[in-house]
Amino acid sequence: MTKPPSKRDRLRELGGLNPHPDRIQAPWFRSGDFFDPDDMVQVKYEMLRHVQVDGASKAEAAALFGMSRPTFYQAESAFASEGLPGLLPKQRGPKGAHKLNSTVMAFIEERLQHDNTIHARALAQEIETALDLSVHPRSIERALARKKKP
Template sequence: MGGRRTDPKAEALHESRTLNPRPESVTDARFTDSEFFDSRDLMQVKYEMVRRVEVDGQPVATAAAAFGFSRQTYYQTAAALAEGGPAALVPSKPGPKGPRKLTSEIVDHLEALLAADPALRSSALADLIHERFGTRVHPRSIERALTRRRDEPKERPKSSP
């Protein structure tokens, strides 16, 4: 039974979303002549690209080309590093970053409706949201949003010394 051999490092890089999709485009000598530098490691490649410019004084266009990126990518990477350090090079998770339909305004309105009439069911709330905001929302999404809001930690008043 011949199983498919996998590279554990490539798998780890893929899982962390830091696998360079074009490692063959990295032509920098340190990556082509060294076992330490790995052109598959996107974070390492981007970090070294910025280091080449900022420490070694290499022109931006030359460094960007040697690492397989555009100048714009260099500038974005340099700004991210300056603002957030190496951790800023880890790509963010794909997908929505927050609620699209159930905004804070709508959840506030839902809470007000429930305060006025605690017997309202989520299906009735969905209808009321559609009437007021023109947004169709699934009743289960309303239940989850209200639960999230209820479970948010409340700000404690600061005690005076």
């Protein structure tokens, strides 16, 4: 029977692991009882709470929780507009080859069947000409590498 992943492992998977827990100077995060310096959402929430409830300045709170002032303001804005889910990590930029849909991949595969020595740069130019779509050659290379994996 496999052991369930630890909280730290789950935080890492979900992108919520604080990369610098050692920077937190708030004493209640050092006791290890309830407050977890590895949990970025909890750290940001407590930083905001420290300002709202305890009356600390924003600069003091940011420093106490190992954050920059811009990070404080981003967390404050996200929390004001979205609540607690606003403190969750956001996916940055599109993940995956969003331009390389089934039509584009079929075009690439057809070209590779005719000429398997064609380079990604040439494929990108042909895609732009034929499909009026700008695709970076490296995106094509990554998509082909993913397709080769079992």
